[in-house]
Amino acid sequence: MLRGIELRNFKAHEELSAQLVEGINFVYGPNGAGKTSLLEAIAVALYGSKWLQRTKAKWGDLLRRGAREGEIRLSLVGVDGAEYTIVRRFTASSSVPSATYALADGKPVARGDQDVTAVAARAVGLSIDEFANLAYIRQGELRRLLAEADYLDRLFRLDEFDDLDEVVREAVAEAGKKRANAEGRRDALERSLAELRARIAKLEAERAEAERKAEELRPRAEEYKKVEEEYQRLRARSAALEQETAALRRESESLEEELVSLDIEREKKGEELAELARLEAELASLPSPDPALEQQYHEAQRVLQALTSMDPAVRSFRPEELEALKAEREELIARRAELNNKLAMAREVARIASRAREGRCPVCGSPLSPETAQRHAEEAKRLEEELRRAEARLMQLEVELRRLEKLREEYLRYKEYLPLDVDSIKRRVEELRRAYEAQREAERRRAEIEARLKRRRALEEELKALDSRRAEAEARLGEAKRRLAEAEQELAQLRPKLAELEGLYAELRAAYEEWLKASARAEELAKQLAAAKAEAEKAEAELGRARAEAEAHAKAEERGKALRAALRDIKPLARKMFIDAVNAELNSAFLRLRHKEELRSASLAQEEGRYYVVVSRADGQRFLHTSLSLGEQNLVALALRVALAKALLGRPPFLILDEPTEHLDEVHRRRIVELVRDLARDVRTVIVTSHLGEFEEVADNRIDL
Structure with missing residues (x-):
């Protein structure tokens, strides 16, 4: 509720x-x-x-x-x-x-x-x-x-009858398919089983024949194993001797090449010792060095550089000219001071004269004519002009003095070289240069010869070592040739035996391979026979299951068809039962309505x-x-x-x-x-x-x- x-x-x-x-x-x-x-x-x-x-x-x-x-x-x-x-x-x-x-x-x-x-x-x-x-x-x-x-x-819920009928129909169709599949599998298994039985009989006959043939070939196979062992031993020994002789030949050739190389090297060492003796004589003939030559050469170079870099005006410099200009400058300085005093006085007089009244001086009252005043003014102008010329000359003197002072410094620096001639100095420098370079070349050669002479003792030791190595190589070469002769002799004795045994080995190997094939064939046929028998047993079991499955699906198909027939009969009865139950209530309700x-x-x-x-x-x-x-x-x-x-x-x-x-x-x-x-x-x-x-x-x- x-x-x-x-x-x-x-x-x-x-x-x-x-x-x-x-x-x-x-x-x-x-x-x-x-x-x-x-x-x-x-x-x-x-x-x-x-x-x-x-x-x-x-x-x-x-x-x-x-x-x-x-x-x-x-x-x-x-x-x-x-x-x-x-x-x-x-x-x-x-x-x-x-x-x-x-x-x-x-x-x-x-x-x-x-x-x-x-x-x-x-x-x-x-x-x-x-x-x-x-x-x-x-x-x-x-x-x-x-x-x-x-x-x-x-x-x-009558549609459920249709749903159930559809389910049963599908089940019947599925059972029919499964029955047909089972029957098809059953028939296929029966055919397969018959084929397997025929195959088993054939395999048994083939296996018996393979075993008989293998048994016939067994003695030859056993003989082959013995011959093979001896043949392989001789082949291995022959191969070893071949390798040994080849190695000994290579060793002999190598030792001979080494002896040739040692002889060449000894010859080179002898030539080098002879060269050292010649160099020793050359060293004795070299001149002794002059220690002062290098200093003289560099000093001449310095003088030449000073003369070529010097201002040409230095050669024409005169110290008395500098002193005269200095004296003139002092006089002009004194004269400038005097002119400044006179000019100041003249300007003052001119100023006072310009203030004169009635021809008299305003300071002292003495007579002062215009001509006098004019004269003082002209004097002041003259003094100004003279002062200007003095100032200009002083400036010129200062410039000239600075130039001469600089020349004087260079003059003092190069004074000792001024008497010398540049061309003579150049010739002297060139002579010294050639002498200096010749001395340096001689010293270089001396050092080179002395360095090479230091190798004489080592060279003599190396020559002794080469003699020792040559004696050792000759001894090894003799031993290698002796061993080579022994190996070649043994190999010559072994080859006829190996050739004889090789023919027998080839003959027996063919029989042995036939025995192997027959034995392998017998084993393979035995495996195939076992597999065929197992497959036949499996096929017989599967055939039994297929027969049972086909029978079961056939029965299920029949039951499904019977059930569908029953459903077709039941659905109308169920519909009638529902309609009757509804009609009992429907009529009652209808009569009330x-x-x-x-x-x-x-x-x-x-x-x-x-x-x-x-x-x-x-x-x-x-x-x-x-x-x-x-x-x-x-x-x-x-x-x-x-x-x-x-x-x-x-x-x-x-x-x-x-x-x-x-x-x-x-x-x-x-x-x-x-x-x-x-x-x-x-x-x-x-x-x-x-x-x-x-x-x-x-x-x-x-x-x-």
Whole structure:
């Protein structure tokens, strides 16, 4: 029994709490008030995402606009008597697993969408198909019952007979294929086994022949092994002697080459000693060096460099000319001082004369004519001109004195070289250079000869060592030639024996190889024979299994065909049983809903794959439900829906009817109210919605929206 439901942010409902009681629960409200949303919330609470998949909806379709999450809380008493609370919280994208759970008598029993759905379905005793098709009669679905050809077959679960028949058909076809495969494998194995037996007989004959031939060749094979051992020993000794003689020849040639090389080297050493004796005589003839020559050469170079780098004016420098210019400069300096004093006095007199009044001096009062004043002014100009010439001459003297002072410095530096002639000095430098270079060359040659003479003792020791090495090489050469002669003699004795044994070895080797082939052939045939016998045993066992498998699949095929025949017979009987059970409830409900007394009965019938409700009148006439008015068709569909629920579920735990009086007149609505009242006697909880108030008088609980 459903106890109550609470909604938060579900479609149009921000907050809603509704209590449900045993009996009739009437949900009343105008169109658009959310009556259908309340019923849909019960379906979502029970079956979660499975209900959304069935109705092709999304969680976001259920969430109130602007809300982040919604919640449904449904309370009910299960068929096992326990009190359940189903809570589902969701967002626009999915269910919230941590806030989706089920309680049984206050204890958690499930968490998460799928587990909660399983608990809820067990609690109400209805699968999602039974709930959707029988317990929940949604608005606008009443006429769907007869409009869809296979709808009732799915409710009766008769389609499962077709599914089972398809499964059996596929199983029969698979059994037929397996039987044919097994029979084909059986026939192939029988042919293969016959071939294997013939092959075994052939292999046994071939093996006996190979063993006989190998036994005949065995003595020759044993003789071959002895001859081979001796032959290989002689070959190895011959090869060793060949290698030894070749090595001794190479050693002799190498020693002879070494002796030639030593003789050449001794000759070179002798020539080098003779050269050293000649160099010693040359060393005695070299002149003794002059220690002062190098100093004289460098001194002459220094003098020549000084004369060539000296200013040519230095040669014409006269010290008395410098002294005369210095004296002239001193005189000009004194004269400049005298002129400055006279000029200052003349300027002062001219200044005073310019202030004279009435021909008298303003200082002393003596007579002062204009001519006198003019004369003093001209004197001042003359003095200024003379002073300017003196200053100009002083500047010239300073420049000339600086030049002469510089020449004097060079003159003093090169004074001792001035009497010398540059060309004579150049000739002297060249003579000294040639003498100096000749002396240096002689010293270089002296050092070179002395260095080479130092090797005389080492050269003599090397010559002794060469004599010793030559004696040793001659001794080794004699030993190598002796050993070579012995090896060649032994090799000459060995070759005839080896040639004789080689012919016998080749003859016996051919027999030995035939024995090996015969023995290997016998072993290979023995292996093939064992493998063929094992394969024959395996084929016999597999043949037995193939025969048993073919027989088993043949029996399974026959049983499948018999089962399909039985299913074809049972399906009509099952359909008749379901129709009879539904008709018992349908006629009862129809008689309560009819408003014309002439309509005596209504029954469900099936013809050519479609279902019809056949209505009978008092005059015995029968006609299909499609001949009724729209309102009467709705009444028939409602009666059929109630009959299906009672016939297929027995006593349903609850029934939900959404707007069952849609498109009906007042008389028909009255009949439906009476039918709902009667249903409450068999169904513990009935929930019915309407935007009219016709159910109020029979309702045990009213929920206003």
